[in-house]
Amino acid sequence: MNDRGTELFEAIKQKRGLREKSPFSPFPNGGLEIKATCGSVPTPMECAKKGIEKPDMGETRIHLLRGYDWKAHHRETNNLVGILWDFINGTPKIVAVFFGTDLDEQDWGKIVHPREGGGRTTSVSIMPRHGVKKMYCNWIAVKQDPAYINFLNNYNKGNLIPL
Template identity: 40%
Template sequence: MTYMMNQQFNIYCGFSVNSQHIETALNQTNNILETLPSTLYKSIDYKTTSSIIGAICCESIANVTGAIVNPIEKGHPDLIPKDGKNLSEELLRNYPVGLEVKCTVGNIKQGANLRAGQTRIKSLTGITWQAHHREVRELLGLVWDFVKGTHEFNYPMITAAFYSNDLVVEDWGEISGTEGRNTKVTGMKVSGRIKMGKGWIALLNNEEYINAYQKALKINIK
């Protein structure tokens, strides 16, 4: 897989992350995803697949940047400087610097009834990242799909990466699942998605995907 890259992407979030780091991490992640059995993807839901992809990509980014994955399960952000390795759980729960990473497969047309291994890009209607609270201000957003390749089964692959460091509370919708044991989530609103589109980092070098993501996130590729 090859990507169209925004070579100007270069941020400091307690550690340096540039376009080369992201490209390397995406390719490492895709290579690992192909080694997992197709039966795994057929037996889990897309939310779990997104979690797997996000976890592998976080580890890959950490490896190429010298950062570490946040040592506690529910710690934020997902990636932090290596100096935070031995800090307390209380400090790691909301560490002041780092990189939050979220992954989505996107929304598709109602009734499309697509299953694991079937590409979704032709039925894509939008891209929405979710969070557990509305205070996410800096985000690396990944998108994935079951991409046609050389295998009989189309494995999940990261098809795009976006970044914004100026998200605000109003860029996130109202939190749902506030009653009972449901997981509390909020979806990114149009204003946030436009900010993410402006911060595109990597797009799968495929005209169909590029056109779909340009439409979904109002991307202006110069």
């Protein structure tokens, strides 16, 4: 954090505001948000129709991956480090990192509020395809594995990530 950020943080701390989210969303001096996703795979029913099983915890997902996105509780997220992860040899590993500095509210979906009795869901905005494409256009690192590179290039209808 730079000097100004440290000053602002200390002021919040002095007011005993560290337990509240509002002073940080957004933080007056800016900052980074880091969000991670393991992407989406077919539902158990869709997998059954294909004669396969939905991957369990610890099982690699790349060969079934249908898409990926990031979620936020508001639509102002910018300076986003977006991580894609997968299980490799039973352990969660980062397989791709993206950075978005030019995101705006339009790069986030409408905020979806939980329905009554909807479990533990919270209000959330899901990044649509054009926001994901913006992040793809600023990829930082991708695992040197054709399965991941081809998936990311194909999903985003591009060829920015070399094999």
